[in-house]
Amino acid sequence: MDLILKILAGLFALLFIVMGAGFMLDPLGNAANLAVTPLGEHGLNSLRGDLGGLFLASAALIVLGIFQRKGEWLFAVAVLMLFIAAGRLIGFAVDGNPAQATLVAFGFEIVIAAVLIFTGRRMAAGAG
Numbered sequence: 001m002d003l004i005l006k007i008l009a010g011l012f013a014l015l016f017i018v019m020g021a022g023f024m025l026d027p028l029g030n031a032a033n034l035a036v037t038p039l040g041e042h043g044l045n046s047l048r049g050d051l052g053g054l055f056l057a058s059a060a061l062i063v064l065g066i067f068q069r070k071g072e073w074l075f076a077v078a079v080l081m082l083f084i085a086a087g088r089l090i091g092f093a094v095d096g097n098p099a100q101a102t103l104v105a106f107g108f109e110i111v112i113a114a115v116l117i118f119t120g121r122r123m124a125a126g127a128g
Helices: 002-025 026-033 040-068 071-095 101-126
Strands: none
Touching: 002 026, 002 040, 026 040, 026 071, 040 071, 040 101, 071 101
16 A cells, blocks of 8 residues: 555656746746746746746655655645645635646545655654
């Protein structure tokens, strides 16, 4: 079970690396996937720095957690995912009908947070 959890966490890290690299290298193309339009160079820079940096830092924290066997690193990423999900909840309440893609992203954020919290707890308990 612990190995499966670590592999799953590693897959999340890989996903975040791909997403982060995508925003760093092709912010305009990746923004379109999120239905976001950057305003000029400042917008492109924000996509690279904010989203690219967020995803790459999240991947790095997961990798640290797995290899150092420290659940705290996984908890940090779980907190990020939960705050992102909270932002979506606010959007659901304020903006109205969310797009299907937004609901899917919300679900993934909750699942990722739950898996990372569970995995981190197992590590903290000495099981991992």
